[in-house]
Amino acid sequence: MTIGKHKVVEFHYTVSDAATKEQLDSSKDSEPLTYLHGANNIIPGLEAELDGKSVGDEFEVTIAAADAHGEYSDDRVQVVPISAFEGVEKIEPGVMVAAETEQGAIEMIITDVNGDQVTVDANHPLAGRSLTFQVSVELIRDASAEEIDHGHAHGPGGHQH
Ligand code: ZN
Numbered sequence: 753m754t755i756g757k758h759k760v761v762e763f764h765y766t767v768s769d770a771a772t773k774e775q776l777d778s779s780k781d782s783e784p785l786t787y788l789h790g791a792n793n794i795i796p797g798l799e800a801e802l803d804g805k806s807v808g809d810e811f812e813v814t815i816a817a818a819d820a821h822g823e824y825s826d827d828r829v830q831v832v833p834i835s836a837f838e839g840v841e842k843i844e845p846g847v848m849v850a851a852e853t854e855q856g857a858i859e860m861i862i863t864d865v866n867g868d869q870v871t872v873d874a875n876h877p878l879a880g881r882s883l884t885f886q887v888s889v890e891l892i893r894d895a896s897a898e899e900i901d902h903g904h905a906h907g908p909g910g911h912q913h
Contacts, residue, residue: 753807754804755892756789758900759788759895761892762786762909763784763785763887764785764890765888766780766885767886768883768884769881769882769883770814776878783908786905788903788904788905788910789802789803793903795883796819797815797819798813798815801815801885802887802889805889806889807890807891810889811886812885812887814883815882815884816882817879817881817882821876821879822879828875828879829874829875830874832869833868833869834870843862843865847861858874860874
């Protein structure tokens with residue numbers, strides 16, 4: 753069996769910043785990541801690389817920012833009045849806040865507070881970074897009709913509901 757649309761895949765990974773080599777995350781000390789292929793569950797560059805792979809395959813790939821968590825965009829940085837943060841306990845740099853937008857809820861981080869002006873950044877924390885992944889494919893199975901319907905994998909490593 754090879755990885756393709758409507759397959760559920762488990763894989764181990766280590767991800768590093770391609771430029772600094774700093775390791776950012778790894779599944780090696782815990783459970784592999786489980787996802788539904790072809791459903792935009794993982795970053796597009798990695799999903800494309802996994803396509804056609806088999807259990808036991810190991811590879812390393814560097815994915816440009818645009819195909820990872822996106823380019824850093826100044827348009828996603830805004831200054832908003834502090835009155836917009838009603839109900840937020842702590843308004844200081846480093847605090848994550850959620851905002852409802854036309855595209856659904858998005859997470860933003862407060863990067864600056866200047867009087868009653870608050871700067872928030874909606875870029876992904878890894879936006880603008882090229883990432884190097886070391887991947888090993890652990891398991892491939894057919895997705896259930898329910899998983900395909902939901903657009904994600906169920907069970908260990910997937911959605912529990
Ligand atoms: Zn589900």
